[in-house]
Amino acid sequence: MDIPDRCEALRGARVVLGVSGGIAAYKAVEVCRRLMDAGAHVSPVLTRGATRFIAPLTFSALASEPARTTLYDGPEPIPHTRLGQDADLVVVAPATARLLGSYAAGISSDLLTATLIATRAPVLVCPAMHTEMWEHPSVVENLAVLRRRGVHVLDPEAGRLAGGDAGKGRLASPAAIVEAATAILGSKLSLLGVRALVTAGGTREPLDPVRFIGNRSSGKQGHAIADELARRGAHVVLITTTDRQGPPGAEVVRVGTASEMERAVLAHRDCSDVVVMAAAVADFRPKVAAATKIKKGDGVPDIVLEATPDILAALGATPVAGQLLVGFAAETAGSREALLGAARSKLAAKHVDLVVANDVAAPGVGFSHDTNEVIIVGADGSSTDVPLTSKTAVAGAVVDAITARLSPPPHTSKELT
Ligand code: C5P
Numbered sequence: 427m428d429i430p431d432r433c434e435a436l437r438g439a440r441v442v443l444g445v446s447g448g449i450a451a452y453k454a455v456e457v458c459r460r461l462m463d464a465g466a467h468v469s470p471v472l473t474r475g476a477t478r479f480i481a482p483l484t485f486s487a488l489a490s491e492p493a494r495t496t497l498y499d500g501p502e503p504i505p506h507t508r509l510g511q512d513a514d515l516v517v518v519a520p521a522t523a524r525l526l527g528s529y530a531a532g533i534s535s536d537l538l539t540a541t542l543i544a545t546r547a548p549v550l551v552c553p554a555m556h557t558e559m560w561e562h563p564s565v566v567e568n569l570a571v572l573r574r575r576g577v578h579v580l581d582p583e584a585g586r587l588a589g590g591d592a593g594k595g596r597l598a599s600p601a602a603i604v605e606a607a608t609a610i611l612g613s614k615l616s617l618l619g620v621r622a623l624v625t626a627g628g629t630r631e632p633l634d635p636v637r638f639i640g641n642r643s644s645g646k647q648g649h650a651i652a653d654e655l656a657r658r659g660a661h662v663v664l665i666t667t668t669d670r671q672g673p674p675g676a677e678v679v680r681v682g683t684a685s686e687m688e689r690a691v692l693a694h695r696d697c698s699d700v701v702v703m704a705a706a707v708a709d710f711r712p713k714v715a716a717a718t719k720i721k722k723g724d725g726v727p728d729i730v731l732e733a734t735p736d737i738l739a740a741l742g743a744t745p746v747a748g749q750l751l752v753g754f755a756a757e758t759a760g761s762r763e764a765l766l767g768a769a770r771s772k773l774a775a776k777h778v779d780l781v782v783a784n785d786v787a788a789p790g791v792g793f794s795h796d797t798n799e800v801i802i803v804g805a806d807g808s809s810t811d812v813p814l815t816s817k818t819a820v821a822g823a824v825v826d827a828i829t830a831r832l833s834p835p836p837h838t839s840k841e842l843t
Pocket of ligand 1: 684705
């Protein structure tokens, strides 16, 4: 079980690699390759100018996703918001004077600038241009604006430029760019050393060898939380009923029934700083599962149900000192007040620290959707509304709430640069 360190910061990180139109665009291929080698999920975005210097196909062949070049004509209706929201980091290499100017002015005239403006992830820009342009007051001022806003800037080097010129303005080396990206993401590893146990998916309770009682849970939200915890440096044990991939470095335990999930949770809970019960565990199961397939010809069977173990309630009843317990409440509440009420009852009944409540009857919310809308309710009386957004963004809000409550607070790492 490896606990990720700073060098692992890129593993599993979602990186948008923006490429704008300068001769150094060819070096972005090497940046892409190095990011991939470090385990990042790379989504390339090329400006129209970049495509004059280097083919999108080159990036499509090397990256995790095909290269995107346009706001309008691709398969996704609004690619920039998806890219911006899901990114852990946006790297622009090379960043031209035009790109820096548009970004500083908030002009989203193409997919790359729109993504830059749509993201809350850290951004690293790596300018490359002729010395005259690099020293022009407009570029100097635009970069000062961006730096003030927290954008990371990797200055160009001095050296040979296009057209036989020499001077400051040559794109930083791909190695330096990837090192800067690692340092930025490394500084986000706020949960290094934290051990997290997460459950995900819906349990299946067998009626016979081929049939089961189940629910519509896809496991997407639980997996997104596990991914986010891992991305911030936590060591994750993920107990899942799905065949989805777990986060890199996580220990993944696959289970089917509530009893199997209970066994796995109890085996791991003592050494966990936080337990997130995101799984939709069945509340009832057939008292007897037939050993052979129930035959239609034998008539309609009487199925007697019994309660499953309430795993979360059991954890709440036998607390581990310093451990944070997070439960979920999937309700068909109908109103925010009713949802909040249900979440508060669950908090008290199961003795947990946080309940993430959603109204699964609302459009786009909960089971099987890629989006969710939740209220994060704390035993301290707090409540945080997360309006309809991606499950990745909801996971971010849940992990923020966890981080704020961990005791002792997780260590805060410092930037390398
Ligand atoms: O009581 P209810 O099923 O609505 O509670 C939901 C929460 O309790 C979720 O966090 C779920 O993972 C957990 N749970 C459990 N064991 C059960 C049923 C639910 O741990 N048998």
